[in-house]
Amino acid sequence: MTFSAPAAPTVHVASEVFPFSRTGGLADVLGALPAAQAAAGDAVMVVSPWYQDLADAGRVQQLGALAVDGVSEVRLGHERRGGVDYLFLGMEVFERSGLYHPDDVQRFSAFGRAVLPALHHLDIRPRVLHGHDWQAGLAVAHAHLSGLPTVCTVHNLQYQGRWNIHEAAGWTGLPDWAFQPDFAEFHGDLNLLKAGLVFADRVTTVSPTYAQEITTPQYGEGLEGVLQRLTAEGRLRGILNGLDLDRWNPRRDPYVMNYSGLRGKSSNRRRLRQEFGFDRAPVLGTVSRLADQKGMDLLLMALPQLVKNWNVVILGGGDPLLEAAFQGWNLHPRVAFVSGLNEALAHRIYAGADAFAMPSRFEPCGLSQMIALRYGTLPVVRETGGLKDTVSPSVGFTFGPATSQALLDACGEALAARRDKADWERRVREGMSLNFSWDASAQAYRDLYAEVLAGR
Structure with a gap:
């Protein structure tokens, strides 16, 4: 050649x-x-x-x-x-x-x-x-x-x-x-x-x-x-x-049970719950570097309250102290922490979780919230950088202060919205229809x- x-x-x-x-x-x-x-x-x-x-x-x-x-x-x-x-x-x-x-x-x-x-x-x-x-x-x-x-x-x-x-x-x-x-x-x-x-x-x-x-x-x-x-x-x-719409496409994603609407989304949710032995509580997922920028310490501090209402699955690596702390939560039946990079699991989390947490202290753009929306998983994000530009409060759930309590409050809003089936399904459909090409x-x-x- x-x-x-x-x-x-x-x-x-x-x-x-x-x-x-x-x-x-x-x-x-x-x-x-x-x-x-x-x-x-x-x-x-x-x-x-x-x-x-x-x-x-x-x-x-x-x-x-x-x-x-x-x-x-x-x-x-x-x-x-x-x-x-x-x-x-x-x-x-x-x-x-x-x-x-x-x-x-x-x-x-x-x-x-x-x-x-x-x-x-x-x-x-x-x-x-x-x-x-x-x-x-x-x-x-x-x-x-x-x-x-x-x-x-x-x-x-x-x-x-x-x-x-x-x-x-x-x-x-x-x-x-x-x-x-x-x-x-x-x-x-x-x-x-x-x-x-x-x-x-x-x-x-x-x-x-x-x-x-x-x-x-x-x-x-x-x-x-x-x-x-x-x-x-x-x-x-x-x-x-x-966003690379070919790589991140729930209709053709080789790592998930392909879907284009709410019914297929529920099949992936069931599979994710089974994979980690979760009960029927909603699933909050995150795929992230474990770093101060990403606010993962805020998620860690919120876990004792989150697990009362959510199953939580976390995929990521980085700060060894954060990694060890999340690893300790693996003994809890509603928490699953997986260390490192895992492409297939990342796709399964986007497809199978109900909501997706991004409590970033700052976020120049962020792709995870766009992926989550495309996969029908509603983001819970801090109002900063690209998160503010891409996640509307009418679709996802946003908060201002970089505190664990503000994150908990936004997750509470998500939980309330999920109990209102019509509101939740409207949010999911609107999120999946957004064009991030x-x-x-x-x-x-x-x-x-x-x-x-x-x-x-």
Whole structure:
């Protein structure tokens, strides 16, 4: 198989992309947005690391190698599927198991330096370079400095790629003037996300509400001043993520008893109850990282009261203290905690639970609430970020304060609604009818690219 360079593609740069590499929602976005743009007729490429785990799968066509200043040899791999070209950059820093490690600032500095040389080596001339999160921040900076139109998307502002600037400056290949507060310096550190933000022509977040929230001290993670300036300049906006409707489709989902309405939903509920030995009380599910951001400690504190009226099934991993605490609840007949990632079980929870808990302290967008709605499982969510943008109180159940009592109150509202069969079924039908496809989001990004190009 030979490689033919796409003409003037939109080039997405990201640390993970489904189905090749994945730890969370970033990979899902990179698996869906480029495909939606390609389906609309665009030339689209995704550039991502050639991780050892991906390389071992033997799925990628090798395209040779090149030398990059300040970086070890860069091997190039390619695959094309669904109308999208995927370019993988293999380097010594990625020759270990797993995606992320303590020295990631150095690893993704090498990756960011290699993106443009790799594209030039293959005679690929991007129409726009679109970087995602801090791991792509340096690629955005170098692209801007080389004259390319650029977009930088923040999927989670909490993670910024910081390192002592005196040690890290030499990793970046940036000019000396870039290491000052107006550019890549942040309180004595190199900040790769800040580099992407300040150099990008446009900055986006993955929901409109999150774009507003991050300009405040409560959510700005120390970068609210930069983001306020971007807002004033018209360079910051929120574009809501979509959902991969082929992957998340209860009518064709290979992991569940397929259904399109309330009757099929009840069959999956019965199966989930049987799987965990639950009684006939309603089932509250969650699929989540166990992290402070996700408010899983609030769910833990609420459990003693929740189990009086709910069966609760939790799938996730992360904070070892939270994991141990949830594990201890497995002795309770109305609680099931399963540690780690389990794709099949996640689908069964979405299909079989009555309600779905997301008590996030902040949520840039969130996909789980969209999946839950599509599967007829009503979300119980905190009013923040993308949760506020996607869950109407007329369909799901929302609360404001980040407290266990507020979560309990919202679950109480859900319980009351479930006792009213007509109200519950109306909510379920309305939720299942919502359209979260990537089409509108993909078009919004295409319009944004056109705006950037017109400005040049």
